[in-house]
Structures are given as structure tokens and as C-alpha cells.
Amino acid sequence: xxxKACIDACTECRTTCLITLGHCLALDGENVKADRIxxxxxxxxxxxxxxxxxxxxxxxxxxxCAVCAEACGRCAELCEATPRDVVMQRCxxxxxxxxxxxxxxAAH
Amino acid sequence: xxxKACIDACTECRTTCLITLGHCLALDGENVKADRIxxxxxxxxxxxxxxxxxxxxxxxxxxxCAVCAEACGRCAELCEATPRDVVMQRCxxxxxxxxxxxxxxAAH
Amino acid sequence: xxxKACIDACTECRTTCLITLGHCLALDGENVKADRIxxxxxxxxxxxxxxxxxxxxxxxxxxxCAVCAEACGRCAELCEATPRDVVMQRCxxxxxxxxxxxxxxAAH
Amino acid sequence: xxxKACIDACTECRTTCLITLGHCLALDGENVKADRIxxxxxxxxxxxxxxxxxxxxxxxxxxxCAVCAEACGRCAELCEATPRDVVMQRCxxxxxxxxxxxxxxAAH
Numbered sequence: 001x002x003x004k005a006c007i008d009a010c011t012e013c014r015t016t017c018l019i020t021l022g023h024c025l026a027l028d029g030e031n032v033k034a035d036r037i038x039x040x041x042x043x044x045x046x047x048x049x050x051x052x053x054x055x056x057x058x059x060x061x062x063x064x065c066a067v068c069a070e071a072c073g074r075c076a077e078l079c080e081a082t083p084r085d086v087v088m089q090r091c092x093x094x095x096x097x098x099x100x101x102x103x104x105x106a107a108h
Numbered sequence: 109x110x111x112k113a114c115i116d117a118c119t120e121c122r123t124t125c126l127i128t129l130g131h132c133l134a135l136d137g138e139n140v141k142a143d144r145i146x147x148x149x150x151x152x153x154x155x156x157x158x159x160x161x162x163x164x165x166x167x168x169x170x171x172x173c174a175v176c177a178e179a180c181g182r183c184a185e186l187c188e189a190t191p192r193d194v195v196m197q198r199c200x201x202x203x204x205x206x207x208x209x210x211x212x213x214a215a216h
Numbered sequence: 217x218x219x220k221a222c223i224d225a226c227t228e229c230r231t232t233c234l235i236t237l238g239h240c241l242a243l244d245g246e247n248v249k250a251d252r253i254x255x256x257x258x259x260x261x262x263x264x265x266x267x268x269x270x271x272x273x274x275x276x277x278x279x280x281c282a283v284c285a286e287a288c289g290r291c292a293e294l295c296e297a298t299p300r301d302v303v304m305q306r307c308x309x310x311x312x313x314x315x316x317x318x319x320x321x322a323a324h
Numbered sequence: 325x326x327x328k329a330c331i332d333a334c335t336e337c338r339t340t341c342l343i344t345l346g347h348c349l350a351l352d353g354e355n356v357k358a359d360r361i362x363x364x365x366x367x368x369x370x371x372x373x374x375x376x377x378x379x380x381x382x383x384x385x386x387x388x389c390a391v392c393a394e395a396c397g398r399c400a401e402l403c404e405a406t407p408r409d410v411v412m413q414r415c416x417x418x419x420x421x422x423x424x425x426x427x428x429x430a431a432h
Binding site for chain 2: 025026034037038
Binding site: 048 | 223224227228230231234235237238241242264267268271272273
């Protein structure tokens with residue numbers, strides 16, 4: 001597993017979660033689900049810090065990836081709970097891929 | 109108006125908006141107001157980029173402050189609409205102060 | 217010009233600049249060029265805030281894109297000054313593309 | 325130890341590191357020390373993600389604080405190596421305080 005693949009996975013995951021966040025806020029209007037927003041924001045935060053650390057090959061990037069994998073997994077779980085929403089389904093898929101990549105990176 | 113005052117105002121505004129965001133998500137549960145979350149997230153984003161640019165005395169910090177002032181003003185407006193919530197009221201006050209400081213900085 | 221294209225351009229530009237930043241810090245060792253680091257950090261900051269705002273279709277994203285275009289242009293210029301470094305050349309190209317996309321988005 | 329104290333410590337640490345980063349880039353000109361910039365950027369990244377997570381009381385904030393404490397400790401060490409520079413000395417002190425606070429938070 002090279003670092004570049006994990007940078008790409010976190011980059012795509014962050015942008016996808018941001019788009020999903022916009023989707024949730026636009027869609028739900030007055031009925032936004034707080035736990036979903038929380039999970040998306042955690043994922044956005046940790047993918048961003050992951051890319052920042054990995055791009056400079058920081059000694060802390062493995063440990064950050066371990067936390068990021070957890071954020072991705074939890075976000076995927078919440079997105080999977082909305083099986084009929086195509087944006088949420090795509091987000092779930094991207095989050096699962098990022099979770100896998102970050103788990104591998106964390107083990108190095 | 110010195111830069112340091114504007115860095116401090118944006119720093120405080122960002123953290124306050126993040127706490128207010130947590131408050132809104134925890135409070136509202138299934139009934140989060142999307143426009144409020146949007147306004148808080150805009151303010152959080154622009155205060156963060158403002159501090160990043162000002163701390164390095166970037167040539168772009170004045171223009172960023174102009175956009176940040178607008179984000180702060182809109183966030184303050186939405187927070188002021190909840191007069192009985194002490195967290196929202198404090199956030200409104202901090203946002204108004206940051207709006208003022210950023211407006212001055214943008215004019216330089 | 218759709219928003220999605222600009223989100224993608226800013227996403228790629230941010231990650232590319234982060235990788236270039238790591239490259240500059242690793243390469244130059246004791247001789248990092250400060251103006252280059254500054255230009256990369258400005259670009260990283262403004263591409264990040266751009267993606268955050270556009271993903272939620274914020275009313276402020278056009279104005280932020282105008283500032284981002286300027287950051288991209290300045291970063292490209294500094295990267296172009298190192299014509300024999302393939303990482304810097306790639307970064308220059310990505311920054312120029314992002315500059316173009318953000319300029320169009322800013323005009324909307 | 326309450327969360328608010330750790331949010332404040334990370335907030336102050338991030339802004340201080342950003343100012344120190346600007347100071348290093350302005351001061352050193354053509355002779356920026358790469359390891360110092362790397363340590364400051366790691367600290368800036370992890371304090372930012374820490375505040376983001378803690379403000380929403382994320383289940384991941386303890387683990388992030390553990391990584392952040394390490395970033396703060398390493399940054400403090402590098403700043404302490406420049407005993408005659410008052411900006412670096414202040415940064416070292418703030419980083420050490422943040423390291424302590426994050427270590428306590430991580431243990432919860």
C-alpha cells in the first residue's frame with residue numbers, strides 16, 4: 001500500500017462527504033438528522049488532517065489514519081441506513097473504501 | 109487596527125461557532141435547522157482561512173476578510189433570531205465583533 | 217461551468233499543493249524558499265475553503281473563488297520558476313487549471 | 325479536566341503556531357528550517373481537528389487528542405531549541421501547555 005493511494009482515498013472521501021453534507025442540509029430542510037451531520041463532519045475533519053499529514057510524510061500519519069478509519073466506518077454505517085438515496089449510497093461506498101485504505105496505512 | 113486583533117477575533121469566532129454547532133446538533137436532535145448549520149459552517153470555514161492567511165501576512169488576507177465579514181454578519185443574524193438561547197446569543201455577539209474587525213481589516 | 221468541476225479542480229489543486237509542499241520541505245532541507253511555501257500554503261487554504269463553501273452551495277462561494285483564483289495564479293507563477301523540477305511543473309499546471317475554473321466560477 | 329479547557333488550549337496553540345510559522349518564514353527568508361515548518365504544520369493540523377471534534381463532543385476526540393499531544397510535544401521541542409527567539413519561546417510554552425491538556429483529555 002503506498003501513501004499516494006491513501007492520500008487519494010482521503011481526498012475523495014472528504015469531498016464526497018462535503019457534498020453529502022450539502023445534500024443532507026438541502027434535502028432535509030427543517031429535519032436534518034444530527035447524528036448523520038456529526039458523522040459526516042467527523043469524517044471531513046479526519047480526512048482533511050490525514051491528507052495534510054500524509055502529504056508531508058509526517059511521523060504521525062499512521063496514528064491519524066487509525067482514527068480516520070473509525071470515522072469513515074461510522075459515517076459509512078449511517079449512510080448505508082438510507083438505501084434509497086443515491087447520494088448517501090455513493091458516500092457510503094467511498095467511506096468504506098477510505099476506511100479500508102486507512103486501516104492498512106495505520107498498520108504500517 | 110492591528111492584524112493581531114483580527115486574528116484573535118477570527119480565532120474566537122471560529123471556536124465559538126464550532127461550540128454553537130455542537131450545541132445546535134445536540135439540542136435539536138431530529139430537528140436541526142439547515143440554514144443555521146449552513147451559516148455556522150460558512151463562518152467556521154472563513155474564520156479558519158482568515159487566521160491562516162493573516163498569521164503569515166498573506167497579500168490575500170484583506171480580500172478574505174471581506175468575505176469573512178459577510179459570513180459573520182449572516183451567522184450573527186441567524187443566531188440573533190433565537191433570543192432566549194444563551195449559547196446562540198453569545199455566538200451572535202462574538203460574530204458581530206468579528207464582522208466589525210474583519211470589515212476594518214478588509215478596508216486596509 | 218458547473219460547480220462540480222470547480223469542486224474537483226480545487227480538490228485536486230489542494231492535494232497537489234500539499235504534496236508539493238512536502239516535496240519542497242524534503243528537498244530543500246535547510247534551504248526552503250519562504251515565498252514558495254507561503255504561496256503553497258495560501259493556495260492550500262483557499263482551495264480548502266472553496267470546496268467547503270461550494271459543496272454546500274454557499275452564497276459566498278463566488279467571492280471566495282475570486283480570491284482562490286488569485287492564490288492559484290501566484291502559486292503557479294512561483295512553481296513555473298523551477299522548470300526542471302517535475303513535481304513543481306505538475307503543480308504549476310494544476311494551479312493554472314484551478315485558477316481558470318475559479319475565475320469562471322467567480323464571474324457567476 | 326473539562327473539554328472546554330482543552331478546546332481553549334488547542335485553539336490558542338493553533339493560532340500561536342500559525343503566527344510562529346509566519347515568523348519563521350519571514351525571518352529565515354531563504355533559510356527556512358524544514359523540520360521546524362513540518363513540526364509547526366503538524367501541530368496546526370492536529371489542534372484544528374481537535375477543536376473540530378471536541379466542539380461537537382465527537383466519540384473520536386480522545387484518540388485525536390493523543391495524537392495531538394505528540395504533535396505539540398515535538399513542536400515544543402523544536403521551538404525550545406531556539407532559546408533566544410522570543411516568538412519561538414512563547415510558542416514552546418503554549419505547545420507544552422497544550423500537550424499536557426491533550427494528554428489528560430486522551431486518558432478519559
